[in-house]
Amino acid sequence: MKNRLVTVFGGSGFVGRNIVRRLAAAGARVRVAVRDTEKAYFLKTCGDLGQVSLVPASITSDNEVARAVEDADTVVNCVGVLYERGSRTFDAIHVQGAERIAKAAAQAGVKQLVHLSALGASADATSSYARSKAAGEAAILAAFPDAVMLRPSVIFGTEDGFFNMFADLARIFRVLPYYSRVVPHAEGGGGTKFQPVYVGNVADAAVKVLHEDGHTGKTYELVGPTVYDMREILEMVCQYTDRSTWICGLPFWLARIQAIFLQYLPTPLLTPDQVKLLQVDNVADGSKPGLSDLGISAVTAETIVPTYLRRFRPHQQQKKLRLNAH
Numbered sequence: 001m002k003n004r005l006v007t008v009f010g011g012s013g014f015v016g017r018n019i020v021r022r023l024a025a026a027g028a029r030v031r032v033a034v035r036d037t038e039k040a041y042f043l044k045t046c047g048d049l050g051q052v053s054l055v056p057a058s059i060t061s062d063n064e065v066a067r068a069v070e071d072a073d074t075v076v077n078c079v080g081v082l083y084e085r086g087s088r089t090f091d092a093i094h095v096q097g098a099e100r101i102a103k104a105a106a107q108a109g110v111k112q113l114v115h116l117s118a119l120g121a122s123a124d125a126t127s128s129y130a131r132s133k134a135a136g137e138a139a140i141l142a143a144f145p146d147a148v149m150l151r152p153s154v155i156f157g158t159e160d161g162f163f164n165m166f167a168d169l170a171r172i173f174r175v176l177p178y179y180s181r182v183v184p185h186a187e188g189g190g191g192t193k194f195q196p197v198y199v200g201n202v203a204d205a206a207v208k209v210l211h212e213d214g215h216t217g218k219t220y221e222l223v224g225p226t227v228y229d230m231r232e233i234l235e236m237v238c239q240y241t242d243r244s245t246w247i248c249g250l251p252f253w254l255a256r257i258q259a260i261f262l263q264y265l266p267t268p269l270l271t272p273d274q275v276k277l278l279q280v281d282n283v284a285d286g287s288k289p290g291l292s293d294l295g296i297s298a299v300t301a302e303t304i305v306p307t308y309l310r311r312f313r314p315h316q317q318q319k320k321l322r323l324n325a326h
Contacts, residue, residue: 184249190229
């Protein structure tokens with residue numbers, strides 16, 4: 001890994017920045033390809049002087065992608081969107097953009113390509129997001145057959161958009177809803193199941209498959225050690241933020257109605273496509289290798305999540321905790 005040049009697309013994002021830090025720590029030269037280099041300046045401190053460089057690049061541009069992968073030994077693609085806005089559609093980013101990177105990497109003689117996909121990617125999925133992730137994988141493998149696919153479940157960590165979002169909602173509202181096909185009080189009525197994975201584990205996996213031989217062409221499902229339903233996740237949020245918020249189960253038909261309006265928020269809380277995604281459990285089926293096959297021990301949510309949800313606790317509770325510490 002030492003002195004190898006690695007281009008990381010989307011390196012300033014939540015997962016990308018963790019990958020950049022680990023690559024720099026391993027001695028690699030890291031080229032971060034992002035749309036806005038000014039917002040990515042903080043990555044310069046991840047390595048020694050000149051070890052981390054920034055290049056402006058949009059994955060929708062053939063020329064910019066080609067320049068970003070020029071002379072690179074390996075490439076990592078972390079670019080993805082959770083909802084569509086304007087020209088940033090699932091097809092443009094997850095399929096065409098991913099294919100563009102793969103083709104440019106192959107033409108440039110790049111030795112390895114790692115692509116961050118998503119658990120649940122399937123050509124048969126009802127969700128456009130999940131179908132686009134599967135189509136992106138297929139397009140990459142057609143252009144770069146040895147590419148490695150990483151399919152993480154919901155990713156948690158200090159800057160995540162999952163636990164932090166629910167903690168923020170619990171701070172503002174007295175009710176936190178979730179959606180279930182089953183009557184909430186009946187067995188199995190806790191809603192969609194997830195297997196959250198720690199962002200550090202995902203970053204370790206990306207570096208591991210780049211550093212070691214024997215991973216080419218494989219797909220890894222990256223999940224945590226515990227499966228939670230949505231109600232359990234919200235209960236965890238309320239516990240770690242010391243909130244007495246009411247957790248309420250609702251039917252999916254109501255979610256579809258709410259999503260019609262919520263999708264137009266600047267950062268949508270829910271979209272019609274996400275409702276389709278929520279109707280399928282996001283857990284590993286065991287058919288593909290995972291973190292343990294890479295020699296990585298999965299970190300539990302209970303170990304990490306409390307450390308960054310503390311900031312959402314009520315002010316008086318924070319004061320009480322400080323006084324009790326003395």
